[in-house]
Each structure stands twice: as C-alpha cells, then as structure tokens.
Amino acid sequence: MTVTEKTKNKITILxxxxxxxxxxxxxxxxxxxxxxxxxxxxxxxxxxxxxxYMNSSGIGVLISILTKARNRxxxxxxxxxxxxxxxxxxxxxLNKIFKIAxxxxxxxxxxxxx
Numbered sequence: 001m002t003v004t005e006k007t008k009n010k011i012t013i014l015x016x017x018x019x020x021x022x023x024x025x026x027x028x029x030x031x032x033x034x035x036x037x038x039x040x041x042x043x044x045x046x047x048x049x050x051x052x053y054m055n056s057s058g059i060g061v062l063i064s065i066l067t068k069a070r071n072r073x074x075x076x077x078x079x080x081x082x083x084x085x086x087x088x089x090x091x092x093x094l095n096k097i098f099k100i101a102x103x104x105x106x107x108x109x110x111x112x113x114x
Contacts, residue, residue: 001025005032011043011111012036013079013104017050020058033065042074045107049080054088066098075099077107 001018014032033044044065048054066076077099081089089095101107 003029003032007041009108009112010041011045011108012041013045013047015047015050019053020051020061021053021055022057026057026061029061030064033068037068037072042069042072043111044069044074044076045079045101045104045111046076047079047104048082048085051082051085054085059088059092059094062098075111077101077110079104079107
C-alpha cells in the first residue's frame with residue numbers, strides 16, 4: 001500500500017494504491033489525516049482508483065476518516081472505487097453515507113459545497 005497526498009482548495013486528496021487492509025496501513029493513513037486536521041484541513045478526498053482489494057480494516061479506516069472529518073464539521077468523499085469496493089460499500093450500506101465521486105474534480109466540487 002502506498003499513499004500520496006496533496007492539498008487543493010483546503011481539501012486533502014489521499015491517493016491510495018495497492019490493497020487496503022491491516023492495521024499498519026490504517027495507522028499510517030489515519031496519522032496523515034490527523035496531521036491535516038491539526039493544521040485546519042477538515043475535508044478529505046480518498047482516491048481508491050488504484051486500490052484492488054479492501055477488507056474490514058480498510059472499511060474501518062474510511063469510517064474513521066469520515067468520523068474525524070465530520071467531528072470538525074468537515075467531510076469526506078471517495079473517488080472512483082473499483083467494482084469490488086463498490087459492491088462492498090453497497091453490501092455494508094456505506095454507499096448511503098459516503099460521498100462517491102467518479103473524478104477528483106467531482107470530489108472537490110462535492111466537498112466545496114460543505
């Protein structure tokens with residue numbers, strides 16, 4: 001799992017690549033999110049276009065990011081989840097909670113409205 005980050009218009013974009021599973025990956029990602037929140041960035045776009053597999057730990061990471069953001073009046077969007085991850089979000093009904101965007105620009109637009 002690799003994570004790259006950038007900030008645009010006070011929204012942090014985290015691009016994940018590989019498989020999102022296990023505590024090690026989650027801790028790294030959540031530490032990055034905490035650093036941004038501590039610096040006043042409260043909106044996050046999580047690019048899942050290069051994530052092939054995600055287990056329950058990965059779902060937990062996404063829920064944690066959303067919770068941390070919303071606790072500070074921010075929000076989170078998921079960008080281009082794979083078919084596998086879309087099914088996971090549908091089964092868990094998280095597709096009703098997460099904002100889902102097809103592109104980075106769409107995610108930025110969704111989060112700018114907040």
